[in-house]
């Protein structure tokens with residue numbers, strides 16, 4: 001008989017009953033999976049495949065499609081009966097609840113379950129996940145001597161070849177899973193009742209819309225929230241925003257004097273209510289005194305392979321593969337541009353840093369937007385390749401952040417909507433410029449595009465490289481125009 005609840009729907013229901021209801025009965029409302037979410041799923045799948053090599057020679061019980069899990073349940077039972085000792089994607093069902101575990105191993109007569117996660121630590125939701133598996137497996141078929149979460153070790157530094165025993169950590173979560181058994185039993189009953197009733201639960205929006213995962217129905221449940229609203233107030237804690245919302249304070253117009261906001265937040269609200277731009281010309285002028293020519297506008301793009309691809313790198317380490325650099329030799333000199341985009345073979349960090357050091361010369365200020373990112377990339381290259389350390393230190397000393405005038409509200413326009421991201425600031429300050437026409441329009445998409453170049457043999461290399469170059473160039477041109485706007489003040 002087909003299952004009523006799966007591990008995913010159980011977790012949806014634990015996050016929010018309405019999320020479970022919508023997933024069961026209103027899938028038409030579901031937002032399509034974004035490229036970025038798909039990349040996260042794919043990453044999980046490939047890490048899971050790699051972890052199987054920790055227990056080689058197993059039999060795969062995966063279904064051909066997600067609708068054929070009943071076949072997997074039967075196959076798993078048959079494999080256990082036949083004495084198979086290692087089963088991948090072993091599936092079990094108990095009283096309508098389905099759970100599949102990534103790797104099931106029998107050693108010295110005892111079964112152990114291993115659930116693989118592509119994260120670098122065990123989260124509460126992983127324990128809940130394991131507790132549900134423990135419940136279904138032990139009730140339906142076999143005793144479990146232990147259950148583990150297998151996750152990536154973020155301290156692992158790859159040498160030449162991957163060492164899987166060092167790349168992965170295995171943490172037993174059996175005690176926690178056992179502790180949660182009565183919660184699991186009660187929750188399953190509650191969720192089954194909801195599904196049987198087919199009634200939409202009355203649940204409002206809240207922090208549960210983001211925790212532990214961002215919900216795919218937010219566009220539906222949040223459609224009554226205007227723009228701007230208390231949820232747009234920059235830096236206001238999430239629980240405070242919901243407290244205001246619960247008390248009927250939604251729009252900026254609803255805010256009363258008793259509600260304490262900090263200086264930036266008050267300025268943000270005031271600018272919106274009066275439709276005015278905030279300018280702190282003294283702070284802007286002081287900021288502009290900080291830098292010297294030649295002046296560089298620099299932006300990096302990086303990607304973060306879950307499994308380190310190159311020697312001297314860790315799981316999820318930011319690997320720089322591209323930069324754009326606009327520069328002016330003097331205030332009156334014309335604007336020039338240079339750029340770098342790594343080839344897809346080999347470690348991109350070496351050619352990246354060698355050309356960057358050459359392109360940024362030995363003097364002048366180097367502007368970046370949110371400089372801590374560029375600084376951390378440079379420092380990690382200096383750590384991994386000490387021969388560039390001295391020169392990198394010189395570039396780091398010359399870095400200046402272009403973000404503070406916007407982050408601190410020295411130049412604030414209502415169109416920024418409480419954000420100081422360059423994507424939001426640019427069209428507000430320079431209305432004729434935005435990222436809308438670009439195929440790649442944010443850093444996440446740039447990372448995915450570069451990974452596509454590496455892994456996808458059918459990728460349109462020329463087109464993707466052009467899109468990457470156009471995007472990164474736009475970021476530094478945006479910085480040039482933002483600085484000009486500040487100079488006009």
Ligand code: SF4
Pocket residue numbers: 015016017018019022203204205206208209210215216217218221222
């Ligand atoms: S958006 Fe929030 S309230 Fe709506 S289903 Fe998702 S978690 Fe529940």
